[in-house]
Amino acid sequence: MTTPLVRMQGIHKAFGDVIALQDVHFELMPGEIHGLLGGNGAGKTTLMNILYGLYAADAGDIFVRGQKVTIHSPRDALSHGIGMVHQHFLQVTPFTVAENILLGTLPKLGSTGHLGEATARIRELAHHFGLDVEPDARVEELPVGVRQRVEILKALYRGVKVLILDEPTTNLTPQEVDALFQSLRAMVDEGVSVVFITHKIREVMAVCDRVTVLRDGQNVFTVPKSEAKEEDLVRGMVGEQLDIAHSFLFAGRAANEDAHTFGDVMIDVRDLKVHADNETLAVRGCTFDVRAGEVFGIAGVAGNGQRELVEALMGIRPVAGGKVTLNGMEVKGGETTSLLAQGVAYIPEDRLEDGFLPLASVAHNLILGYHRQPPYARGWLLEWKVIFQEAWRLIKEYKIRTTGPDDLAANLSGGNIQRLMLARAFAHPMRILIAHNPTRGLDIPSTEFVYHKVMEQRNNGTAVLLVSEDLDELLLLSDRIGVLYRGEMVGILEREQFDKYRIGQMMAGTYKKQPTD
Template sequence: MKLELRGITKTFGTFVANDAIDLVVQPGEIHSLLGENGAGKSTLMNVLYGLYRPDGGQILIDGTPVSFADPGDAMDAGIGMVHQHFMLVPVFTVAENMVLGHEPTTGGLLDLAAARRLVREISARFGFDLDPDALVEDLPVGAQQRVEIIKALSRSAEVLVLDEPTAVLTPQETDELMEIMRQLRDEGTSIVFITHKLREVKAVSDRITVIRRGKVVGEADPSADQAELASLMVGRQVSLNQDKTAAAPGEVALQVTDLRVIDAAGTRTLDGVSFDVRHGEVLAVAGVQGNGQTELTEALLGLQPTVHGSAKLAGRELVGRTTKQVLDAGIGFVPEDRTHDALVADFTVAENLVLDQHDRPPFGSALAMKLKPIRENAEQLIPEFDIRTGSSAATVSTLSGGNQQKVVMARALHRELALLIASQPTRGVDVGSIEFLHRRILDERDKGTPVLIVSTELDEVTQLADRIAVMYGGKILGIVPGNEDRDVLGLMMAGYSVDAAREAVASGARTTDSQLADEGDIE
C-alpha cells in the first residue's frame, strides 16, 4: 500500500503544528520521521490516524483520496498506530486488549478462544512470546509494546505507525523491536518510525524525512552522519559531546549506608546499597532498567513504605521522612516517569513549574496560591528552558513528551539545591535539548551541588559522570571512574563484578549493551 500526505496543515488556535507537509511512504519500507520534540511529528501521524482533522491538505492511499473521521476509519483502511503512551487496559489480558473494540463473537457471545488463537498465531509468527491470558499490568514495558503491535496487526495493518517506540525500552528491547520492524518490512508492511534517536534512525531506516517546527526541512539518507542529522533537526550545529572541566569534589554531602527496600511480597528489591556523593561531583547510577534503580531513588525521596538503613544529607537522616520533608530539605528531584510521578496533566504549565513550592513564598501559603508570582516564574523559565507551548496557561498535557520533560527539569533546577537527584533526566528529549540539559546539570555540579544521576543510557552516563555506580539485582556491583571502559560497564550491567568485567574485556569479551554504546546511542 502506498501512502501519500499532500500539503497537510494542522493548527491549534494561532499555533501551526503542521505547515503544508508532504510525505510519501512506499510499500514495504521503513520511513523514519525525524525531528525535535514539538516539531509536529506526532501531530502529523494523529491526523493520519483520524485523531485530528486536518485544516488543509489530503491523504491518499494508492492514489485515491481518503478521509478519516476517527481511528476506526484509519484501521479499516489498513493503518495501525502504536502510541508513545500505550493505549492498553492494565487489568485486561493480552487477548482482551487485542480485540477491544472489535470483539469476535459466536452466537452473540464474546469468543475469547478465537482471540487467544490469534495472539498465539501472531506471536509465533514474529517470536513475540506473549501469553494470551497474561494481565497487561504484569508485563514488562517491552512486552506491553508488543501487545500494541499485535493489536494493529490483528486488524491487518499495512502501514504501521510507531510513535517514539523506544522511549521506555532497554537496549536489549530496542534491538528486539528493530528486528521486528525489519521482519514486518520484509513481509510487506510499511512502517512510519517517529523518533529523535539518531543511532536508531541510521540502524533501521530505508528513508528519512526531517521535520522542524512543523515543516519538512529535508530528506536524508541513512548513511548520513549523526552531526548532519542533528543539525537538520535543530537548524544549527549541535555538539554531541559535552566539554566538561575536571570535577573538584568537596566534602561528602549524601551518605547512603546499607539501604534496603522490602516490597509487598517480602522481596528485597534494594539489597544493602552503600555509596556517597560529594559536593561538586556527579555520581551516575548505571544499569539495565529494573535492577533497583527506581527503588533507590524512591527510598531517598520517602516514596517507599518499607526502607531500612541510612541516607544522610548534610548529616540529617532522610529515611523515615515524608516526601515533602525531603523536598523541603533542598532536594531537586526528576522522577523517571514524568507522566505518572512528575506532572499533573490537567494543571497548567505554570502550576506544574511550582508543584513542589506552591505553598511557600513567593508562590503561596497554607491558605492560597499567588497567581502573579506563579505566572512570572513560568514566563522566566519557559524561554530559559525552551519549553514550546503557546502559553503558560496551557495544560501540561498539551505539550509533547520532550517539552513535558523540560518542565520537570526546569522545576528541579531553578532553585538553590542541597542535592539534585535526576532519574532518566533526558528520556524522550531531542538532541538539541539534551545538549542544553546536560550543560545545566554540569553547571549545577560546578556550583558545588552534589548530583546523583540514574540513567540506562551509557552515553549519558559517560557524558555526565565523575564516578559511576553500576547496579544489578538490587545491589551495587562496584563504583568506577567516569572514564571507565564502556565494555567493562556493559559487562557489569550484565552482572559481572568490576574485576571480572575488566578481565573479560582484556580477553576480548563484549556485550550487547556495550556494542550499543560504541555505536553512539544519543537520545
Template sequence: MPEVSVREISKAFPGVRAVDRVSVDFHGGEIHALLGENGAGKSTLMHLLSGLYRPDAGEIQLDGRPHVFLSPRAALAAGIAMVHQHFMLVPTLTVAENILLALPGRSLDVVRRDVLAQRVRELAAQYGIAVADPGAPVATLSVGAQQRVEILKALAGEARVLILDEPTAVLTPAEVESLFRTLQRLKHDGYLIVLITHKIPEVLAVSDRLSVLRRGQLVATKETASCTADELASLMIGETLAPPLLQAAPGSCPGTAARQPGPSLLTVEKVWVHNERGGVALREVSFTLCAGEVVGIVGVDGNGQSELAELLIGLRVPVRGTVRLREQPVTAHTPASLRAAGVSLIPQDRRQEGLALTLSIAENFLLNAHLLATLTPGYLLPPGTVRRFAEQQTARFAIRTPSPTQPVSALSGGNQQRVVIARELAYSPEIIVAANPSRGLDVGAARYVHHTLLERCRRGAGVVLISTDLDEVLTLSQRVYALYQGQLLGPVEPTAGREQLGRMMTGAWAPA
C-alpha cells in the same frame, strides 16, 4: 506509487499552527524516520495519519486515493496503526484484554480467556516481543512492559502501516536490537514503518529515508545513507547546536579536568524498601554521592528505579538501612524535610508527576513548598512577585511561550521539561535526583538539560542520574551502577561500555 501520501496537510490549535502545508510520501517496504524538535509537529502529523485528529486542510492518500479517517479505528481498518509516546492502553484491563481491542472480530463474539491468552503468547513469539503475563492488569506493569504491549497491540490489528513514536525510550540495548530486527523483518515483508525518534544514531542505523519537520513545516526529505549526524541535528534545530558533551573522566564532570570528588553529600547504606504490595522493591542498596559529581544508575523500567527516586525525595521510608545527608542520618524522612535539606527531584514522567497540566506555567513554578515559602512569606501571593519570578525563570531557562500565564499543557515536551527543571533548580539544591531527565526530548532540548545539570555539578551540587538511556548515563556519569530486581550492581567506570552495562541491566553480569 507511494503507499501513503499527505498533500498540503495542515492542522492548527489555539495560538499555534502545528502542521503547516506538509506534503510527503511514504513507501511500503521502507523504514521512514520522522525527525524534529519537540513541538515541530511530528506527532501531530502522525495523529492526522492515524485518525486521532482531522486535518484543517489538505488530504491523506492511500495508494493514490484520498481517504478521510474519522477515528483511529477507521485508520486501523485501512491498515494504519500507531504506538503513541504517551500510552493509549486501558490501565484497568489486562494485557490480553488490551490486545483484544485491536484484534478483528465482532462485538457479540464469545471470548475465551484461555484462547485469548494463547493468541497473545503466539503473537509475542511471532514478533519476538517479550510481554508480561497476558492476565496481568496493565496498571501493574512497568513503563517498559506497557510500551511492549502497545507495540504488540498495533501489530495484532493486522496493520500494514506501523507508526512508532519514540519506541526505544524505555528499552535496553538488547531489546532495541531485538526491536530493530523485528522492524527489519516487517520491512522485508512489505510493511511501511514510520519511526518518530529524537535519537539520530538510531535513525542512521535503521531507517531508509527520513523527513525533518521544523515548526510545523517540512524542511527536508532525504535518503538516510546520504546524511550525517551533524547535518540532521542542524536541520532539526535550524541553528548550530551546543557541542556534544565529552565522556567524563573519573572523578570529574564532563568538560572539566579530572579532579578529586568533593565532600559527601548523600550516603545510602544497605537500604531496603518495600513496594505498594509489601514486596521488596530495593534490597541492600548502597552508594555515595559527593559534591561535584554525577552518579549514574541504569536499569530496565520496573527494577526499582521509581522506588529509589521516591526514597531519595522522601516519598518512601526505608524499612532497613540508613540514609545520610552530609554524614548526618536522616531522621525525618519526608519530602518537606528533604527538600528543606537541599534535595530536589526531576521526575521521570513530567506530565503525570512533574506538572499540573490544567494550571499555568507560572502556577506550576509555585508547586514547591520550599520555593513558595521563599517567595511568599505571608499568607498571600503577591501577584507582582509571582509574575516577576515567572518571567525571570521563563527567560533564564529559555522556555518558548508567549506568556507565563499560558497553560503548561500547551507547551511542547521540551518546554514542559524546562518548566520542571526551572522549578526544581530555583532554590539551588545541593542534591539533584534526575529520573530520565531527557526522555522524549529532541537532541537540542536533551543537550540543554545535560548542560544545565552539569553546570549545577560544577557549582558543587551532586546529581543522582537514574536513567534507561545508556548513552545519557555513559556521557554524564563518573560512576555507573545498574539496578536489577531491586539490587544495585557495580559500580563500574563509564568506559565499561554499553555491552557490559546491558548485561548488568539484565542480570547476566558477575563482578570480576
C-alpha cells in the same frame, strides 16, 4: 516509478493558537522503513496521529495506494491497513496476550470460540517475526519490552501493511533495541512498511531506509539513508540556533571534564528498603554513594524502583529499612522542607503530578517548597515584593513563556512547565541535585540547556544523582552509573567501564553479578 503506499500532502494542523503542522508532506514507499526524525514538538507524532485517525487535519489530503481516503478513526485506518503503536500502550492488563490481541476483532461479544486457533496464529506470527511472546501469559506480568511486542503483534494480527511506531526504543534495553530492529527487517521482507518515529539520529542510521526530518511542524528534507550525513541530520533537527561544537548532545562531554577530582560523600545510601504504594517492597536493599562534584546516574527500565528510591531520598516516602544520609543528615521520611532549605535541589519525575500547581500563579509555583524560608518569607508572612522580583528574574533567565508571575500556571505549555521546574530547582544555591528524567518531553535546545546546567553544577562541586530512562543521557553525563533491576542495585560501573550492552544486560536482569570488592 512505483506508487507510494501512503502519501500525505499539504497537512495543516493547529491546536488553539499553536500551529503543530504547516504544509507537511510525507511519503511512504512499499517495503521501506521510513524514519521520521525531529525533536520534541517537531510534529512527528501529530502527523502520524492524523494518519492513524486520532486527529483530523485542518487541511491536506491523504492517499493510500494512490487513492484519496478520509480517515476519521483508528478503525478507518486499520481498514486501510494502517496500524500504530504508541508510547503508552492501552492494554487490559489482567487479560492474556492472546486476549489483548483479539480484543476488538471478535465478531460478537462473548464469542471466544476461536481463541485456540488464534493463539496458534499469534504464536506463528511471533515466531516468524522474532517477536518473542507467550500468547497465554498475562500482560500485567510482562516487562515493558515484551508488552511492546504484544502491541506490534496486535497490529500484525490485523494484517496491517503500514506499521507506525512512536519512539519505540524508549524503555528498551540495547539488546531489546537490536532485537526490535531485526524484527522490523523481517516485517519489511514480508511486505510491511514501517514508519519509525524517533529523535535519535543513531537509530535512524541503524535501521531506516529513508528519513524525513521535521522541525517546528515543517518539512526540512527527506533523503535516502545512503545520502544522509549525520551532521546534516543534526542541523536539520535543530536549525541554526544551536552551537553544535559545544553541544553535549552532539559533541559529548569535553575531555577536560573527565579529569576532575571528586569531594566528600554527599549522598550515602546503605541497604535502603522502600515500600511501593501497595505495601510491597519496591527498593530491596540498595547501597551506593554520590560524591561532591560527581554525576551518579541510575539506569533501569521504568518501574524498577526508581521512583520510590528518589522519593525516599527526598523524604517524601518513608524509609522502610537501611540508612540514607544526605549532606550529613539522616533521612527517614518527612524531612523534605529542611532538605530543600539545606540545598538539596529536586526535579521530580512527573512534573504535572508531582511538581505543578495548575490552579495557582506562576509565582506560587516558583516558590513551592521554598515558601517558608527567606527571602520568600519573613516569619509567617510572605514577601510578595521579593517573590515577584525573583519570579521575573527566573522567567527571563529560564525563558518561561508567560505574561508574568501572576499568570495562571495552567496557561503554560509542557515545555514551559519543565522550565519552571528547572528554574525552581536551580534558583537556590545547591550542594546536592536529585533529578529524575529532567529532560523528558523537552525539545533539543531545552535538553541542551538542562545538560549545561547539570554539568555546571557538577563542575562546581554539587553531588548530582541523575535518574533517567534515557540510557544515552546517562552515558553522556554520568561519572558512574548504577543499574536498578527489581529494586536492587545490580551493578555500579565507572565511566571507563561504560558499556551499553553490559548495562543493557543488567537492566534486563540477565547479567551475572561478579564478586567484586
